[in-house]
Amino acid sequence: MAALLLLIAGCSGNQAALNAHGHAAIALQQLIIVMVIICSVIWISVTGFLVWALLRRGQIPDDSVNTRRMTIFVQAAATATVVIVVALTLTSFYTTRALDAPGHPADFVTVKAQQWWWQFIYKDQNGATLFQTANELHVAVGKDVQLELESMDVIHSFWVPSLAGKLDLIPGRRNLLTLRAERPGVYRGQCAEFCGLQHGHMALLVIAQEEADFQRWQVNQAAAAIEPSMQEADAGKTVFNNKPCAACHTVRGTPAAGTSGPDLTHVGSRQTIAAGVLETTRGSLAAWIADPQTIKPGNNMPLVPLTSDELRQVSAYMESLK
Numbered sequence: 001m002a003a004l005l006l007l008i009a010g011c012s013g014n015q016a017a018l019n020a021h022g023h024a025a026i027a028l029q030q031l032i033i034v035m036v037i038i039c040s041v042i043w044i045s046v047t048g049f050l051v052w053a054l055l056r057r058g059q060i061p062d063d064s065v066n067t068r069r070m071t072i073f074v075q076a077a078a079t080a081t082v083v084i085v086v087a088l089t090l091t092s093f094y095t096t097r098a099l100d101a102p103g104h105p106a107d108f109v110t111v112k113a114q115q116w117w118w119q120f121i122y123k124d125q126n127g128a129t130l131f132q133t134a135n136e137l138h139v140a141v142g143k144d145v146q147l148e149l150e151s152m153d154v155i156h157s158f159w160v161p162s163l164a165g166k167l168d169l170i171p172g173r174r175n176l177l178t179l180r181a182e183r184p185g186v187y188r189g190q191c192a193e194f195c196g197l198q199h200g201h202m203a204l205l206v207i208a209q210e211e212a213d214f215q216r217w218q219v220n221q222a223a224a225a226i227e228p229s230m231q232e233a234d235a236g237k238t239v240f241n242n243k244p245c246a247a248c249h250t251v252r253g254t255p256a257a258g259t260s261g262p263d264l265t266h267v268g269s270r271q272t273i274a275a276g277v278l279e280t281t282r283g284s285l286a287a288w289i290a291d292p293q294t295i296k297p298g299n300n301m302p303l304v305p306l307t308s309d310e311l312r313q314v315s316a317y318m319e320s321l322k
């Protein structure tokens with residue numbers, strides 16, 4: 001009983017296929033429920049017959065009437081099996097096919113998975129890049145967003161269970177997934193295909209916002225980084241650009257234009273850093289920059305030696321990039 005309760009408890013929260021808030025996830029949830037109900041009914045009846053047969057063992061005369069009844073029963077059961085299997089197959093086929101049908105996407109995002117973080121490139125209708133961000137996808141409630149899934153290295157899998165089904169990101173291929181959140185909220189996702197050491201630390205958040213909030217967010221993300229107003233953060237900007245940081249990271253509006261790490265133009269506005277490993281705070285930024293390899297062993301950001309003053313300044317700068 002306790003185990004059952006634990007299992008059911010796992011079906012709530014913001015990362016659960018049975019707590020669906022996206023059109024695709026809702027369709028899949030209905031499919032799961034139909035399958036579970038039908039299979040449960042079958043399992044219970046088969047077990048019931050088995051128990052009945054065991055209890056009545058030796059009590060039913062082996063005469064021609066019973067043999068005929070048995071034949072009819074077996075034929076009926078075989079027919080029912082075929083009908084149910086075909087019906088379930090068709091239901092499953094048409095449900096998943098409906099999810100693949102091209103909708104009328106309002107927004108377009110290219111998702112580039114890499115060990116071990118998610119790059120999100122927002123594009124306009126014509127495929128021109130608007131801006132990019134990392135590990136945090138914002139969408140407008142009720143609008144279809146077309147995700148173009150690509151991988152920079154190995155196979156990853158994009159799965160936000162409360163919003164949609166799972167789809168792989170495969171090197172050299174382009175997979176399309178349409179996402180539509182029906183309710184505002186923060187939905188968690190996770191890479192769902194083992195992709196190396198830090199696969200377990202490759203999470204993402206989908207933040208579904210009302211249209212006006214989403215527009216405001218987009219305008220802010222598309223803008224260049226704000227100039228630090230505090231002296232400490234300004235000193236941090238200099239440190240950032242003089243150290244190897246700028247070779248890997250872009251901060252739009254500054255000389256930093258590296259592309260191998262996440263775009264940091266608005267890193268301070270994101271809820272988490274390092275693909276969901278730490279909540280974004282001044283302290284966690286400092287901890288990450290001081291020693292990324294202890295926090296996420298094997299990840300592609302090396303330890304860059306800094307003095308304690310430089311660390312303080314550079315983390316103030318990162319935090320200021322809202």
Ligand SMILES: [Cu+2]
Pocket residue numbers: 156157191192193194195196199200202
């Ligand atoms: Cu993975």
